[in-house]
Amino acid sequence: MDKKNNHLSVKEKWEKSVSDIVKRFPERKQKFTTSSNIEVERLYDSTVEKDSLGYPGEYPYTRGIQPTMYRSRFWTMRQYAGFGSAKETNMRFRYLLEQGQTGLSVAFDLPTQIGYDSDDPMSEGEVGKVGVAIDTLADMEQLLDGIPLDKVSTSMTINAPASVLLCMYIAVGEKQGVPLEKITGTIQNDILKEYIARGTYIFPPKPSMRLITNIFSFCHDYVPKFNTISISGYHIREAGSNAVQEVAFTLANGMAYVDAAIESGLQVDDFAPRLAFFFNAHNNFLEEVAKFRAARRIWAKIMKEHYQAKNPKSWKLRFHTQTGGSTLTAQQPDNNIVRVTMQALAAVLGGTQSLHTNSRDEALSLPTEESARIALRTQQIIAHESGVADTVDPLAGSYYIESLTDEIEKEVTKYLDRIKEIGGAVQAVEEGYMQREIHQNAYQIQKDIESEDEVIVGLNKFRQDEEVEPDLLKVDESLEREQVESLHSIKNNRDQQLVDKALATLKENARKEDINLIPAILDAVKAYASVGEICNVLREVFGEY
Amino acid sequence: MGKKIRVLVAKPGLDGHDRGALVISQALRDHGMEVIYTGLRQSPLQIAQAAIQEDVDVIGLSSLSGAHRTLFPKVIEELQKRNAEDIPVIGGGVIPSEDIPYLLEKGVKKIFTSGSSTSMLANYIQDLIDPKVETVAAPKKIAHIGIAVHSIDDALHFYTDSLGLQLEGVEVVESEGVKVAFLGIGESRFELLEPLNDESPIKIFLDKKGQGIHHIALEVDDIVARLEQLKANGLPLINEKTKEGAHGSEIAFLHPKAAGGVLFELCQYPLEVKHNEWG
Numbered sequence: 001m002d003k004k005n006n007h008l009s010v011k012e013k014w015e016k017s018v019s020d021i022v023k024r025f026p027e028r029k030q031k032f033t034t035s036s037n038i039e040v041e042r043l044y045d046s047t048v049e050k051d052s053l054g055y056p057g058e059y060p061y062t063r064g065i066q067p068t069m070y071r072s073r074f075w076t077m078r079q080y081a082g083f084g085s086a087k088e089t090n091m092r093f094r095y096l097l098e099q100g101q102t103g104l105s106v107a108f109d110l111p112t113q114i115g116y117d118s119d120d121p122m123s124e125g126e127v128g129k130v131g132v133a134i135d136t137l138a139d140m141e142q143l144l145d146g147i148p149l150d151k152v153s154t155s156m157t158i159n160a161p162a163s164v165l166l167c168m169y170i171a172v173g174e175k176q177g178v179p180l181e182k183i184t185g186t187i188q189n190d191i192l193k194e195y196i197a198r199g200t201y202i203f204p205p206k207p208s209m210r211l212i213t214n215i216f217s218f219c220h221d222y223v224p225k226f227n228t229i230s231i232s233g234y235h236i237r238e239a240g241s242n243a244v245q246e247v248a249f250t251l252a253n254g255m256a257y258v259d260a261a262i263e264s265g266l267q268v269d270d271f272a273p274r275l276a277f278f279f280n281a282h283n284n285f286l287e288e289v290a291k292f293r294a295a296r297r298i299w300a301k302i303m304k305e306h307y308q309a310k311n312p313k314s315w316k317l318r319f320h321t322q323t324g325g326s327t328l329t330a331q332q333p334d335n336n337i338v339r340v341t342m343q344a345l346a347a348v349l350g351g352t353q354s355l356h357t358n359s360r361d362e363a364l365s366l367p368t369e370e371s372a373r374i375a376l377r378t379q380q381i382i383a384h385e386s387g388v389a390d391t392v393d394p395l396a397g398s399y400y401i402e403s404l405t406d407e408i409e410k411e412v413t414k415y416l417d418r419i420k421e422i423g424g425a426v427q428a429v430e431e432g433y434m435q436r437e438i439h440q441n442a443y444q445i446q447k448d449i450e451s452e453d454e455v456i457v458g459l460n461k462f463r464q465d466e467e468v469e470p471d472l473l474k475v476d477e478s479l480e481r482e483q484v485e486s487l488h489s490i491k492n493n494r495d496q497q498l499v500d501k502a503l504a505t506l507k508e509n510a511r512k513e514d515i516n517l518i519p520a521i522l523d524a525v526k527a528y529a530s531v532g533e534i535c536n537v538l539r540e541v542f543g544e545y
Numbered sequence: 546m547g548k549k550i551r552v553l554v555a556k557p558g559l560d561g562h563d564r565g566a567l568v569i570s571q572a573l574r575d576h577g578m579e580v581i582y583t584g585l586r587q588s589p590l591q592i593a594q595a596a597i598q599e600d601v602d603v604i605g606l607s608s609l610s611g612a613h614r615t616l617f618p619k620v621i622e623e624l625q626k627r628n629a630e631d632i633p634v635i636g637g638g639v640i641p642s643e644d645i646p647y648l649l650e651k652g653v654k655k656i657f658t659s660g661s662s663t664s665m666l667a668n669y670i671q672d673l674i675d676p677k678v679e680t681v682a683a684p685k686k687i688a689h690i691g692i693a694v695h696s697i698d699d700a701l702h703f704y705t706d707s708l709g710l711q712l713e714g715v716e717v718v719e720s721e722g723v724k725v726a727f728l729g730i731g732e733s734r735f736e737l738l739e740p741l742n743d744e745s746p747i748k749i750f751l752d753k754k755g756q757g758i759h760h761i762a763l764e765v766d767d768i769v770a771r772l773e774q775l776k777a778n779g780l781p782l783i784n785e786k787t788k789e790g791a792h793g794s795e796i797a798f799l800h801p802k803a804a805g806g807v808l809f810e811l812c813q814y815p816l817e818v819k820h821n822e823w824g
Contacts, residue, residue, distance in 0.1 A: 114559050114586075125612035125615025199561015239562075439568075446568045
């Protein structure tokens with residue numbers, strides 16, 4: 001051994017020998033990066049500060065929000081479903097519950113999500129297409145027929161008219177004789193990401209934020225087990241953001257809701273324990289695992305240090321995960337089963353509370369029953385066969401995972417500072433800041449795919465000629481007509497005076513900023529006023545975005 | 546080059562997914578077009594009116610909600626009502642392939658499905674509106690079939706003796722490191738390719754796959770224009786520029802992954818040779 005190299009550590013010697021090898025046999029790429037452009041080193045070594053990790057169930061929850069995680073109970077397997085009529089969707093729900101699914105998740109059609117009745121001219125061609133069409137309480141009664149609301153928790157992907165659908169759900173619960181305090185579930189109710197990424201907004205931001213804080217307050221008083229919001233990074237990621245942006249913009253939106261609720265007079269610990277989050281699981285496996293861990297740690301610090309929340313429940317970031325729809329390819333759709341498996345595994349290793357696994361055919365249409373079953377089975381295999389659920393936070397201590405977790409936290413914090421400078425998430429949304437950041441990243445991804453810098457198997461590499469199309473689920477074209485007819489029959493048979501009175505009260509209350517609108521909406525819903533009628537009253541007062 | 550091509554990118558109906566529409570808008574701008582994006586939730590009437598007002602050359606519709614069967618034909622109807630059916634309408638998004646014939650029958654010019662590249666789309670629009678590059682004629686015939694052999698001397702007797710073909714000549718092509726024997730067959734030829742050194746692509750081929758068919762050469766009229774067109778369509782090429790081949794020809798190879806594993810060569814002969822050889 002020569003003298004010059006004697007002082008080098010074992011690692012430095014290794015690095016030196018590797019650098020010689022790399023000169024002769026170059027690596028696959030000059031530079032390796034994650035989806036968020038974090039540079040990936042050849043090898044990670046012990047740099048972890050154990051103290052920042054903490055323990056599961058303890059602040060800052062890097063390692064999970066419960067002390068035993070999946071050793072006590074698996075995550076909730078919650079498949080998003082809904083298509084066509086309430087009756088058909090009800091049948092799919094019952095089927096999924098029989099197959100061992102443990103929670104329901106309702107997809108609504110676009111007219112429902114944007115507050116139009118099925119007979120509105122704007123609804124043409126859209127009724128029942130991407131989810132179930134709900135016009136009045138009668139549809140909701142049919143949707144939940146035979147499903148005990150005290151035993152099953154339901155997640156509803158509804159935002160701008162979330163208050164209306166929540167009231168319908170409560171009304172069905174009352175009819176089933178379930179006390180309000182026993183009703184559990186989630187409404188998405190996250191309007192900021194609609195402006196940023198998903199597009200189903202109705203009203204301008206300010207009155208929209210009022211509806212959200214009205215729901216927080218009403219549920220705190222009467223429906224304490226309901227998750228009043230699911231602050232969603234899912235759609236931000238689908239719109240083309242990277243992992244860091246997904247976490248940063250979601251947490252920034254979360255802070256905006258907390259600010260709005262505090263401003264409306266609520267105490268942080270009154271509503272923060274009911275805040276839930278919703279993230280995406282994409283392809284870069286280890287970055288995704290680290291992302292979930294980092295998000296938990298950042299949110300805990302924000303709630304404890306910035307908002308001075310006292311209740312540990314307020315510090316915990318609970319989240320639902322869905323595998324990444326935009327990662328699925330229409331080409332060779334069976335490959336999607338493998339992608340979904342990896343993504344689902346990342347979510348589980350990241351400590352998710354509930355999970356939706358996409359079906360292989362979702363790049364082509366709504367899933368068939370067979371595809372939906374395989375997706376659910378994927379979760380069951382991970383839970384029961386893989387063994388990853390048998391210990392808490394199994395990847396902790398991996399040099400790479402911990403280093404990435406730290407790096408993501410650092411990058412997210414930079415974005416949060418930037419948004420704070422702009423004046424908060426609402427202001428940043430109105431200025432289009434987040435939209436621009438996401439769009440730039442989406443365009444870069446497209447260019448990388450077209451130049452094959454990023455390989456998508458079956459899409460830009462390893463292609464094959466395909467002729468066979470899988471079975472696709474088609475929504476019957478006659479459904480729109482039937483839904484419109486049933487709406488008309490309900491409108492003809494209800495007590496119109498009661499409806500008019502309820503809508504008039506709602507309008508009056510909407511004009512006064514300090515009145516909580518939920519009781520008036522609940523009365524209107526119970527009188528069988530339609531989603532469109534209720535939203536139109538609010539459109540008159542609030543205007544449209 | 547005349548005025549810029551103007552494109553209206555529109556989202557009909559209630560679908561809020563505009564990642565694709567935004568990415569395509571920017572890609573078309575990068576290709577030198579002017580793009581007007583309508584934003585979300587446009588009715589077919591609004592889209593037709595915007596197209597006429599903005600005097601666009603083409604309308605691109607994007608839908609991911611499954612409402613395309615209703616909404617795309619409606620846009621065309623609204624254009625017809627306003628005597629503007631000459632504005633071509635193309636579409637994309639999540640469109641199951643069995644819906645495509647229906648939409649084409651209703652007057653949609655073309656549907657781009659998931660996985661289409663943005664440069665393919667830009668070229669399609671360019672050709673649709675301003676076909677400045679004349680569509681290049683299809684190759685006229687197989688110029689030759691190239692067969693890799695270890696030794697021309699060993700291989701030749703099968704062709705000349707067993708098959709009775711005529712040996713037309715032997716030539717060394719320095720640029721490829723090969724010696725080539727030409728054997729006429731009808732209006733085409735076989736070329737036996739023997740490597741001259743270890744760097745020769747033929748040597749590499751022989752080491753990997755052994756003797757056998759190496760490539761198929763297609764004779765074309767305007768090799769430069771054709772290469773440009775293929776390149777613009779995103780087809781993988783081995784040679785983006787032509788190089789010198791045997792008999793003073795200009796040649797270029799396409800990448801085998803463009804053609805399911807078959808190596809194709811394009812070649813163009815100088816006029817006088819062509820006359821001599823093929824009369």
